[in-house]
Amino acid sequence: MAHDLVEALVHMKEKEALSIVEVSLEGGGDPNDILASCSEAMQIVGERFQEGSYFLPELIMSGEMLKKIAAILKPHMATQVASEAKLGRVVLGTVRGDIHDIGKDIVGFVLDVNGFEVTDLGINVPEQKFVDAVRDLSPGVLALSGFLTIAFDTMKSTIAALEEAGLRNGLRVIIGGGQIDETVRAFTGADAYGADAMAAVAYTKEMAGAK
């Protein structure tokens, strides 16, 4: 069963995946096992994305299937699943004035399957919200996404706000998205720029190791 579920998910067969979940629950299957299969499948989807055989459609479709499975499982979950030990925490968000979230979501997904605890603040995130999240969660890495040219300025002001709040020291800031490049990194005062989600993972891993 577990293997079939992983297969169905990896091959984007939603109907099949949902029916496996339902049959398993009717037969008294453990929701935690189902969740474990889901995360195994997502691991594989993430790997395929990283090697370039899966693209945005597979990531979005996986997300859709997981949402549905989560909804089926919810009433069956008596206790919270203990979250496994994570490599480190990352706060992620699309900066103020910008609502592009496709690239950001991919970054979040890939960081998550690579073992990081990701807190996604969403889109059009004001400076203060980043400041509050960094203060409350003390992440090792802050990942800012932006696709518009106005994001150059709001990335800069976000980093300045962190500085002002005395939170910049020891925090690693990586930026990425559409028009962002090394020139923008220098302008905003970020520590790194990443061209894609894999760059975000490589950088975050490096920083986690460096600690």
Added chain:
Amino acid sequence: MPVAGEKSWNDLSGPERRAIRFAKWLEPEGVTFRDAEAKAAYKQRVSRLIDAVELEKAPDRVPVLTKMGFYPAHRAGLTPYDAMNDTDRALEAWSRATIELQPDGLISPLHNTMPAKAFELLDYRLYDWPGHNLPKDAGYQYNEDEYMTPEEYDHLIEDPSDFLWRVYLPRVVGAYEGFSILSPAYDMVELPFSTAHIGPWGAPHQKDGFERLAAAGREVGTWAEKVFPMIAQMQGAGFPDYWGYATKAPFDFIGDSLRGTRGVIVDMFKKPEKVIEACERLAPLMVRWALAHTTVDSAPGIFIPLHKGADGFMSDEQFRTFYWPSLKKVLLGLIDHGFVPWLFAEGGYNSRLEAIAELPKGTTVWMFDRTDMVEAKRVIGGTACIQGNVPLSMMHMSTPDEVTAYCRELIRTAGHGGGFILDVGANMESPKEENVVAMIQAAKQYGAYS
């Protein structure tokens, strides 16, 4: 459209039609040239663009165009709000941008000065605009959502216009809400059937919708009376217009406007045949859309922004299955009508270059943003004109010297032999003026083909 000589428009081939469009482009209807110098400059610029497009010979020098959003307003001290609320000042700002920057084509006000009042009156929900859910200094923004349900593919496929009029528009534009209770237009062909169609027009709430439509129409009319003469005036000053109209890739029409990114992607897995069928159904309509707005005198370019087929959006196989076949039909259809599809490949198109190479030589222009221009030149340089791609980050943050150096290198590597137009990668909103000047100057100073 009758044409001098014996053949009528219908009997002409694509290349013949294009030759006629190009000839008319060189001698534009309804344009009074400021003086002989402006007329000569106009002709020289059009010839330069034609040579770059046709790939038959290198132009006299690399043409330079300037993709921009609200930059003309910005540089004149106006906000996007001003641009959409004060037509006179906006048009003055757009005229000044063309006259002062002197690129090889006019900087068109058509897509940034539309009157906000009209959208307000209509309760147009597909976008927010400055002063309407957005600050005055922000540009307009599309509100992507699932405006069509997955169950509605059949209606769309069977009768796209009926679907748009009676289902889609009432959902996304307040003033069209009353259209949702109308019956299909087929009723009207027989008097005894027609009452079913006529009745709903009289429903009490229709009146409000009609009044708002009429008022919005008048706003746009007032604007159009100013904007089109201004465009003719810019042509008269020596700056050609190059886009007669626009259209979209069928997959984007569905993915951007109807189902949204997430929606269309889920459909690719759950109902792939419907997505493909809908794209096929829309392909000839996307050609007709451009035809409906143009005459043989219109500028020959048809602008096509490309969104959801870029690198990263889908695999090559998915691109070949869902995106490219119907887009290719649109392109071949436009080419057959003598148009020059002028595509804006937003993002990266590195993995799609081979597909572009299938198109007929010298019939399209590809504007690239994050595509590797050297590779583009290598793969499609013999097929299509390429345009781009100075990064926006550079226009915002670098020095003019750096911009000049970058452009020189780009001209050398992507411009050799012709078939190249220098431009930025994506729309400029608030770049440094001196960098824009440096880019335009680079084409003039270092772009000569001898």
